[in-house]
Amino acid sequence: MTALATAPDTRTESKTSPGVNRRRYPARYIVLGVLLVLLLLVVAPLLVVALNAVKSPSDYASNGPLSIPKSLHWDGIVDFWQRVDFSRKLLNSFITSAVVSVLAVILSVLNAYALGIGRVRGRVWFLVFFLVANLLPQEVLVYPLYYLSKSLHLYDSLFSIIIIFTVIQSAFGTYLLSSVYAEFPTELLDAAAVDGAGRFRTLWRVVVPVSRPTLAVLFTFFFIWTWNEFFLPLVFLISNANQTVPVALGVLQGDRQMDATTTSASALIGILPAMLFFLIFQRTLTRGITAGAIK
């Protein structure tokens, strides 16, 4: 926290008074040091996972979790991949996350357009409702959802998960986007109206393009959140052919035994896709966050 707060400080000061620049240098190194320590703290668990993922079980047993592996042992990863048919799980996870994030963004935009710009009556209550739905723990939802999906014959099908998460994510999206749209510049809307644009045209040609950075952020978050969901997929995706990545990782957790090296291997290949996705969309994220600040 302190590092984050002091970092911009030194930069602005060095700009305004170049004379102090050289004397301020030690402070910069301190900041750098603190940042490095923080970085290490964040990366350390991942490093331990990576270390143990490529360690042979007997190496782990005799030298413990923190030692450097004696030789690279890829069997854990390969075995796990084949054992749970990991390619299939990746595909399942990718399909659900992608479909959910697209649908949830569309739904959020439509809702928020009505609530934030359309200013329908009772919108505050709508927002409170969405917020409460968001705060509801998933455990409460399980039984109702189970019986609903069973009577619709969607139990043990990816569709159930897609529908459920589209609703859950768009509840949050609606809440967030509505407050963004409430601040939407009325000049733009008025101009569109003068040009004779209808409601749909205004939404499609004006509102969506202007808020695209925010939508990209929502899309990215929805994707990663859905990717990491464990509890509801665990309940709803019964057949191995339908399971998502986090559910497949659970296969290694036994009754009393745990296989530390294979678990690490699975954890590593389990988080890699989400991290890759994050890296790819990292620029849209930062752009989306700063987009509001400039205007």
Add this chain to the structure above:
Amino acid sequence: MVRSRMSLAAGALLMAASLGLTACSDSGSGDEGADAKSLTLWHYEGPTSAMGVAWAKAIELFKASHPGVEVKFEEKSFEQIQQNAGMILNSDSTPDILEYNKGNATAGLLSKQGLLTDLTEESEKRGWEKKLSPSLQTTTKYDDDGIMGSGKTFGVPNYGEYVMVYYNKDLFTKHKVAVPTTLAEFEAAMDTFVKAEVTPLSVGGAEYPAQQIFYELALSKANRAFVDDYQLYKNKVDFQGPEFTFGAQTFADWVRKGYIAKNSAGIKAEDMGVAFTQGKFPIMISGSWWYGRFASEIKNFEWGTFLFPGNTLHPGSSGNLWVVPAKSKAKSLAYDFIDITMQPEVQNLLGNNGGVPVAADTAGITDAKNKELIDNFAKISSSDGLAFYPDWPAPGYYDVMVGGVQGLINGSKTPQQMLDEVAKPYQDNLTDLGK
């Protein structure tokens, strides 16, 4: 306002849901599905574990004897089955046969809800019952309230498990300690290690191992009637009685004398095992589930096992059960499969891979170490010496026990206080059951 109405609605739905569960749990039984063309089979054992190896063989044998039947095997996660079995078995995605946990809260609960097939008739007809000793049968039978010990047979175990003492032979020789045969000798042996500044016991106080030591000590003063009272609610149990008092007091003494390290209150079972594997401790008291792993992973020293000295009763039970869901579409195929798993060929394979088969022919066990493991189990099992686990009698009792024993390890509770603390949830559960 909105919120309270929402939760009211959720509550109502939940009520309706649970009513629905009991309502639609009726279903016919009988010898249906003899002409089924596929058998969906689930279990959650790793492919290299003793059970995994033996059951792979069983599937092979089943395919050979049932040409034209497709076996759809899926490896499940323990957690998924543990959390959702009730929901899965009540849906159309039911497997035809699956491995499931024994106990009141698991198999007992499902049997009460009518989700499991009554196997009593098959078990008599095919002679499974005869292969299981009385204390193994306890976990296969559940009464109308879902309490184990009597009533109909709902599951068949292939393997057993029990708690024993693992010891590092090299460290025993180095400190000139002989394998103890009485509790007094055992304590003397540990004194020798303490004097040499070696902590004798590797203990995982944050999980199940510590409470099993406490229970093992209580059992040294107990008889079968005590176990029946405690586990099967036959009579009231006095937590301040001689058995538990001895258990808690001796456990506290062991901590005081340095047999158990103070910091073990925060150690997990996995770390306990790894520490023993690394040769940091001469002794570890835990279950047979470690056996196969130690056999393959301990390379730097010789190790062996002995039964807890002086005890006739030991923590242990049958392993998990094969159960046939009430909605299974291939029941008679499922019975055939269970029958195959009880055959000597599969049972011996289980034994030769470090498991504890329930019906092995010891002549067929080739490895000397595995033979010792199985002989010890036969000794306990035939003398009706399986006392189950301390956390079984009440739902959520596991955490109560962990907390209680942790209190003894770090000295924050006296034995008396600890026993009072663990007595309460037990009595509450009895009240709930109306006993």
